[in-house]
Every structure is written in C-alpha cells, then in structure tokens.
Amino acid sequence: MIDLLRNTGMVAAARQRALAELERLDRINVVLLTPASSVFPESLRAIPDSPVLLYCRGTLDWLDKPAVAVIGARTATDYGRRIAEGLAAELAALGITIVSGAAYGIDAAAHRGALTAGGGTVAVLGCGIDVVYPRAHADLFREIADNGLLLSEYPLGTQPEGFRFPARNRIISGLVKGVVVVEATEKSGSLITARLALDQGREVFAVPGRIDSPKSAGTHRLIQQGAHLVHTVADIVEGLSWSKAEACAGFNWARSDENGTITAPEQLVLDSLDTYPRDIDTLVRLSGLPLVEIHGLLLQLELQGLIRQLPGQQYERVHFA
Numbered sequence: 502m503i504d505l506l507r508n509t510g511m512v513a514a515a516r517q518r519a520l521a522e523l524e525r526l527d528r529i530n531v532v533l534l535t536p537a538s539s540v541f542p543e544s545l546r547a548i549p550d551s552p553v554l555l556y557c558r559g560t561l562d563w564l565d566k567p568a569v570a571v572i573g574a575r576t577a578t579d580y581g582r583r584i585a586e587g588l589a590a591e592l593a594a595l596g597i598t599i600v601s602g603a604a605y606g607i608d609a610a611a612h613r614g615a616l617t618a619g620g621g622t623v624a625v626l627g628c629g630i631d632v633v634y635p636r637a638h639a640d641l642f643r644e645i646a647d648n649g650l651l652l653s654e655y656p657l658g659t660q661p662e663g664f665r666f667p668a669r670n671r672i673i674s675g676l677v678k679g680v681v682v683v684e685a686t687e688k689s690g691s692l693i694t695a696r697l698a699l700d701q702g703r704e705v706f707a708v709p710g711r712i713d714s715p716k717s718a719g720t721h722r723l724i725q726q727g728a729h730l731v732h733t734v735a736d737i738v739e740g741l742s743w744s745k746a747e748a749c750a751g752f753n754w755a756r757s758d759e760n761g762t763i764t765a766p767e768q769l770v771l772d773s774l775d776t777y778p779r780d781i782d783t784l785v786r787l788s789g790l791p792l793v794e795i796h797g798l799l800l801q802l803e804l805q806g807l808i809r810q811l812p813g814q815q816y817e818r819v820h821f822a
Contacts, residue, residue, distance in 0.1 A: 525657065530646075531630055532557045540564065548675040548701050552654040556630040559650035563621035568598040569737060570673050570698075571614075572691045573607030573683035574716050579811055580777060581607055581684035581716065584708055586614035588681060591734040593620020600625065600676050602669065603642070603651075605635060607683045607691075612645060622649040625673045627666040629659035667693050674698035678741050681706040681731060685719030692719050695728070704740055706731045711777065763807075766790060770798050771818060774808065778817040 526533055534541045534555040542564045545551050571589050573581060589599045589611040599615035601608040603624035615622035624645050626634070630653040633639050645651055654672065655665065670693055674680055680698040682705070685691040695705045707728040710717030724730050729740040763771070766788075773779060773787035781799070785792050799816060802808045808816050 522657065526556070529631060530558055531657075532561065542676055544677075545672065545675045548671060550671060551675075552672060554654060556653045556655070556657070557650060558630055559646045560621070560648075561650065563598045563623055563650045564676070566596060566598045566621065567741075568600050568623070568677040569741075570600040570677045570680040570694070571607065571611035571683065572601055572673065572680065572694055573685055573720075574689060574691070575604050575606040575608075576716075577606035577610065577684050578710075578714070578716060579817065580710065581708075582610040583817070585610040585683045586617070588683070588708075588731070588734060588737070589614030589622070590618040590620075592737065593618040593622070595734075595738070596620070598623060600673055602627070602666070602673060603634075603638060603645070605637075609638065609641060611683075612641060612649070616644055616648055623676065624649070624651050625669050625676070626651065626653040626655070627669045628661040629653060629655050629657045631657050632660060634661040666690060670694040671697050671701075674701055674703055677703060679704035679706055679737060681708065681737060682720050682723060682728075683708045684710060684716040685723075686715050687718045687722060689719045692723070695723055704729065706737055706740060766794065766798055767802055767807075770795065770802060771807065774816060774818045778811050778815040780813070780815050784816070 523533070534557060535553065536546055536551065540561050541555065569592055571585055573585060577585070585607045593599055593615035599611055599620065599622040601611040601622070601624060603609070603612065603626060612622045612624060622645060628634050630651055633642050642651065654669070667690060670690065674694050674697045680695055680703055682691050682695055698705050705723060705728040707720040707723040708731045709724065710720060729736060731737060769788040769790060770784060773784050779787070781792070781795060784795050788795065790798070799808065803810060806819060808818055810816055
C-alpha cells in the first residue's frame with residue numbers, strides 16, 4: 502500500500518510538472534507538436550529516429566510548403582555568405598521555405614536571405630527553443646520567430662552541447678526535398694547532413710568554390726560523389742523536378758547604370774572581378790588599366806552600387822537577386 506501511494510504521488514507530481522511546462526510554453530508562445538498533431542510534418546514521420554516532440558515558435562504554415570535546406574561552414578568566406586544569401590533569397594521568392602541551423606556563417610546568411618526576400622525560413626536548433634545560441638544571433642532569432650519558425654526537439658532550457666547538433670541535422674534534412682551545401686571542409690558537420698539527406702532519399706546539391714580554399718574541399722568532394730552542381734537557382738529547382746524551374750532567372754552579377762550603359766573601362770573592371778573578390782593590384786594586372794584609372798573606376802562603380810569594398814582593400818561585384 503505504501504508503494505502504491507508513493508507511485509500515485511509520483512504520478513501526480515509528474516502531472517503537475519507537465520501542466521506547469523505547458524503553461525510556460527503558452528506564456529512564451531511556443532506550440533508543442535507530437536506525431537499525432539495534424540500539422541506535424543509528414544516528411545519527418547517517415548525518417549528513422551523521428552522526433553517525438555517538436556517545440557515551435559513562429560508560423561507553422563512554413564512547414565506545409567516546399568522546402569530546401571541551405572547549410573555550410575560556420576567560418577564562411579564573404580563569397581560563401583553572399584552565395585548562400587542570394588540562393589536563399591531567390592528560392593524564398595519562389596515560395597520555397599529555407600531551412601537551416603541558425604549557426605554562424607552560411608546558416609545565418611541563408612536565414613537572412615529568405616527574410617530579406619519576404620519569404621519563410623525555419624531554424625532547427627540544437628538547444629531548447631528558449632535558449633539563444635549563438636548569443637550574437639538574438640536579433641536574428643527574434644526576426645525568425647516573427648516571420649518564420651524556430652523549431653527544436655529539446656525541452657525548454659536545454660543548453661547547446663556538441664552531440665546535439667549532429668542529432669538535429671536529421672531534422673534539417675528530414676524537413677526538406679533537397680539539401681544545398683555552400684561551403685564545407687572535408688570534416689564539416691554539413692557533410693553529416695548531406696549523408697543523412699541521401700539516407701532519407703533527399704537530393705544533395707553543392708556549390709563549387711575556389712580550388713585552393715579548404716572550405717571548398719567538402720563541397721567539391723560531394724560533387725565528385727554525384728551531388729548536383731549548383732550554378733544558379735534553376736539548377737536546384739530543376740534537380741528537384743519542380744515546375745517553377747522556368748521562373749528562375751539565375752544570378753545577375755551586375756546591372757546597368759541609370760542610363761542603361763556601362764563604359765568599356767568599367768566593364769573591364771567588372772569582368773576582372775568575376776565571381777571572387779580582388780585586391781587593387783590584381784585588378785590592375787587583370788584589366789591592364791593604370792592604377793590611377795582603377796581607383797577612379799572603383800569609386801564610380803561603388804557609387805553606382807555595382808561593386809562594394811571589403812576589408813583588406815578588396816572589392817567584389819554586388820549580387821542582385
């Protein structure tokens with residue numbers, strides 16, 4: 502009888518804790534989904550080790566739309582962040598939800614690209630949904646909660662620990678039709694997500710980069726192993742057999758000035774910049790123009806919004822989505 506009363510008391514205590522947790526979720530505008538919920542993503546039901554709970558803050562409707570993951574290096578290059586943001590913006594403009602992990606680098610750029618385009622983005626967290634990690638992304642988390650969706654399988658208050666991030670990657674790949682890797686070293690966690698995506702029957706895409714950059718080693722390996730090479734957004738949409746492929750115009754790496762023309766010397770500088778940032782000495786060598794003239798042309802192109810200056814006296818062409 503004593504054991505029965507003790508067990509009854511334990512059940513009552515557990516019930517009280519559960520009710521308190523639900524009340525707290527309601528106070529902070531977090532919705533708890535189970536596989537029995539009508540809005541629980543169907544794509545997650547079928548994956549191995551499907552999550553039994555999803556804590557969600559934001560707009561659940563984004564889970565019901567076609568989705569693509571854009572992921573990559575935390576210590577991304579300017580090139581990588583620019584490409585990730587541009588791809589995400591163009592995909593979001595087509596009505597495709599952008600899924601990523603809210604980390605530094607490529608993840609953050611992908612989320613911002615989707616938000617800038619007025620589209621939807623889902624951040625899958627490796628901690629409790631009430632924990633901001635990294636802390637520097639507090640503003641980004643608020644913007645995603647207001648215009649997209651924060652999602653975690655971990656209870657409130659769960660702190661970020663290394664083992665949680667590879668585990669959450671199965672949710673990132675499970676939510677989407679395809680995974681796009683923008684930059685990754687050969688030991689990047691993004692390659693874990695790519696492998697999970699293949700195991701789940703998803704398509705894997707990779708953006709090529711510089712052959713002398715360690716951050717291109719992982720993406721180039723994926724391409725060698727059969728991943729779709731991404732040159733424009735159309736490559737992603739067509740690779741997923743979606744009907745909106747014809748709506749993708751791809752990247753526009755430059756635009757005309759107010760008169761609709763670019764001078765021949767200006768075009769030489771733009772052509773010399775190509776896809777990658779260049780310093781002034783390299784621009785002089787590639788364009789064949791005098792240093793004094795290069796300085797003037799760079800100023801004109803920057804005023805027109807066609808290029809921008811980066812740290813270290815480097816310049817890059819501006820991407821217009």
